[in-house]
Amino acid sequence: MNRYRTYIAAVLVLCVLVGIGLFSSRFVLYLTMRVMILSIFAMGYNILFGRTGLLSFGHAAFYAVGAYGTALCSMHLHTHPLLVILAGAAAAALFAVIIGFFCVRHTEIYFAMLTLAFGMLVFSLMWNWRTVTGGDDGLSGIVRGSISLGFFAIPIMKDSQYYFFVLFCFAVSVLLIHRIYQSPFGLILAGIRENHIRTEFAGLGVKRYRLAAFVVSGTFAGLAGSLGLLLESNVTPFAAHWSHSAEPVLVSLMGGLETFSGPIVGSVLFVVLRELIERFTHNWMLWFGLILLAIIMGFRGGVVGATSVLLKRFSERP
Amino acid sequence: MNPTLLEVRDLNKAFGTVVTARNLNFSLQSGVITSIIGPNGAGKSTLINILTGLIAPDSGEILFHGRDITREPIARRVRWGLCRSFQVANVFGHLSLFENIAIPVLAVTRKATSFLRSTVRDKDVRREVESVLNRIGLLKQSHVRAGALSHGDQRLLEVGIALAAKPSMLFLDEPTAGMNPVERTRILQNIRELSDGGEVTFAIVEHDMDVVFSLSERVIVLHRGQIIGDGTPEQVKASPQVREVYLGEEVAE
Ligand SMILES: Nc1ncnc2c1ncn2[C@@H]1O[C@H](COP(=O)(O)OP(=O)(O)OP(=O)(O)O)[C@@H](O)[C@H]1O
Ligand SMILES: [Mg+2]
Numbered sequence: 087m088n089r090y091r092t093y094i095a096a097v098l099v100l101c102v103l104v105g106i107g108l109f110s111s112r113f114v115l116y117l118t119m120r121v122m123i124l125s126i127f128a129m130g131y132n133i134l135f136g137r138t139g140l141l142s143f144g145h146a147a148f149y150a151v152g153a154y155g156t157a158l159c160s161m162h163l164h165t166h167p168l169l170v171i172l173a174g175a176a177a178a179a180l181f182a183v184i185i186g187f188f189c190v191r192h193t194e195i196y197f198a199m200l201t202l203a204f205g206m207l208v209f210s211l212m213w214n215w216r217t218v219t220g221g222d223d224g225l226s227g228i229v230r231g232s233i234s235l236g237f238f239a240i241p242i243m244k245d246s247q248y249y250f251f252v253l254f255c256f257a258v259s260v261l262l263i264h265r266i267y268q269s270p271f272g273l274i275l276a277g278i279r280e281n282h283i284r285t286e287f288a289g290l291g292v293k294r295y296r297l298a299a300f301v302v303s304g305t306f307a308g309l310a311g312s313l314g315l316l317l318e319s320n321v322t323p324f325a326a327h328w329s330h331s332a333e334p335v336l337v338s339l340m341g342g343l344e345t346f347s348g349p350i351v352g353s354v355l356f357v358v359l360r361e362l363i364e365r366f367t368h369n370w371m372l373w374f375g376l377i378l379l380a381i382i383m384g385f386r387g388g389v390v391g392a393t394s395v396l397l398k399r400f401s402e403r404p
Numbered sequence: 405m406n407p408t409l410l411e412v413r414d415l416n417k418a419f420g421t422v423v424t425a426r427n428l429n430f431s432l433q434s435g436v437i438t439s440i441i442g443p444n445g446a447g448k449s450t451l452i453n454i455l456t457g458l459i460a461p462d463s464g465e466i467l468f469h470g471r472d473i474t475r476e477p478i479a480r481r482v483r484w485g486l487c488r489s490f491q492v493a494n495v496f497g498h499l500s501l502f503e504n505i506a507i508p509v510l511a512v513t514r515k516a517t518s519f520l521r522s523t524v525r526d527k528d529v530r531r532e533v534e535s536v537l538n539r540i541g542l543l544k545q546s547h548v549r550a551g552a553l554s555h556g557d558q559r560l561l562e563v564g565i566a567l568a569a570k571p572s573m574l575f576l577d578e579p580t581a582g583m584n585p586v587e588r589t590r591i592l593q594n595i596r597e598l599s600d601g602g603e604v605t606f607a608i609v610e611h612d613m614d615v616v617f618s619l620s621e622r623v624i625v626l627h628r629g630q631i632i633g634d635g636t637p638e639q640v641k642a643s644p645q646v647r648e649v650y651l652g653e654e655v656a657e
Contacts, residue, residue: 268522268523270520270523271516273510277503282508286496287487288480289482291480
């Protein structure tokens with residue numbers, strides 16, 4: 087029963103997204119791509135935050151590493167989209183292994199502070215290493231090559247074409263993360279969030295699982311960074327800035343930490359609200375902050391969490 | 405004589421001026437249900453904490469199956485068969501009972517790293533989890549969140565999680581505290597069964613003297629971090645020293 091509802095919801099969302107891709111204006115296309123990319127970023131992030139219970143303030147670093155990795159690969163090696171995205175995600179994964187190795191030794195505020203510090207380190211690396219990263223100008227003018235599959239090639243130059251590539255990556259990410267949440271590994275992560283000492287007494291080395299969660303979430307951040315770079319065709323060090331690290335935190339909180347679809351709903355809210363508010367005022371942070379307060383105080387468990395509690399109560403009533 | 409499973413040599417531990425283990429030397433034999441008793445604050449829980457790796461001793465050695473485990477991390481001791489339950493229910497509050505038991509089951513079956521297959525659709529895992537839940541009498545509540553259980557049922561689950569790790573040596577810290585008579589009987593029956601089957605060697609900390617004397621073949625009495633009595637229940641009951649500092653009128657027939 088519940089599973090069918092999930093399937094129906096997934097198919098509906100997919101239909102809407104395909105519809106947007108076929109019939110929408112460039113502006114709506116662009117916004118929807120931003121939503122999907124932020125969703126990948128936030129869903130991956132939430133494997134660490136909502137699932138494993140580790141609050142990272144440095145995930146923009148992996149987003150940025152993904153973006154720079156993709157840019158560098160397409161400037162110096164090849165522009166095949168699959169290759170450059172793989173390069174970006176792999177670079178992010180590598181950074182996540184190294185940074186995670188140090189961070190998962192600590193928890194709670196110490197973990198959060200360490201990730202913040204490493205994030206700032208990556209930011210200043212990108213800012214200062216001019217010869218490779220272009221310094222404060224960043225890297226720009228990255229072109230999207232065609233996806234050549236041997237005897238034929240799919241062009242993704244135009245936004246209306248690239249849209250479907252982003253949609254494909256989004257769908258694959260959703261599927262993968264859903265699988266992870268249903269899997270033994272996903273259950274162990276929830277166990278670590280609930281009671282890490284008991285998890286240790288089940289015979290599981292908690293640090294290793296924390297590191298694995300860190301790397302998986304960092305890799306999805308890298309994938310989001312790659313897709314974001316190909317969308318904008320440029321990247322600056324601000325992609326790694328700590329204020330960008332706050333985005334997946336806010337998005338997860340808004341949507342609902344311990345829910346699967348929370349980060350997706352949160353991403354829609356984030357992008358759409360920002361777009362709307364920016365039309366009326368330059369002070370978008372102020373208004374966004376107020377709305378965020380209202381959501382966090384008014385919806386326990388985020389928008390998705392609170393709604394599903396309401397629905398349950400409603401359906402249980404005779 | 406049964407083979408030695410766990411051996412403790414010159415174990416010491418103090419918290420500031422509170423000595424909780426003073427030159428402890430003893431060994432536990434495979435298949436022998438041992439009770440560890442002593443007044444509040446005697447150091448019983450601390451001893452379990454040290455043996456299972458939650459806290460480090462100040463000095464001394466712990467050997468399990470003849471192997472020095474004094475500095476091994478908790479998880480490795482558990483994988484080698486040394487597990488415990490907690491005095492205060494220490495479960496996964498937001499997870500269902502099924503998931504609570506599945507975590508140790510996945511760990512012992514070495515499936516915990518699989519990340520694309522579904523947990524609930526794995527028939528072997530499901531069978532194993534359900535058999536543990538059945539053992540502790542909570543199979544019907546398999547989908548209930550652990551945090552929503554009654555106190556007694558949480559205590560049952562507490563023991564169930566420890567059993568699911570398939571230990572060869574299991575320390576139970578006051579397993580029946582806070583249980584009603586039905587739950588208590590169920591736990592004791594399980595302990596006897598598993599012990600008779602030769603699967604698990606139990607060491608039990610217990611305050612209820614009826615449980616201690618009916619269940620155990622050996623009783624160790626701790627007082628201020630020292631062993632002041634060790635032997636069969638009868639020997640311990642008869643020991644004047646034990647009577648003096650601990651048992652008092654409780655065993656006076
Ligand atoms: N982490 C700790 N830090 C400081 N003191 C501790 C710590 N753990 C235990 N103690 C002290 O060590 C002594 C022994 O405690 P322990 O919990 O081992 O007793 P126990 O025999 O299990 O008692 P009870 O029957 O009440 O469970 C107590 O005085 C306690 O206050
Ligand atoms: Mg105790």
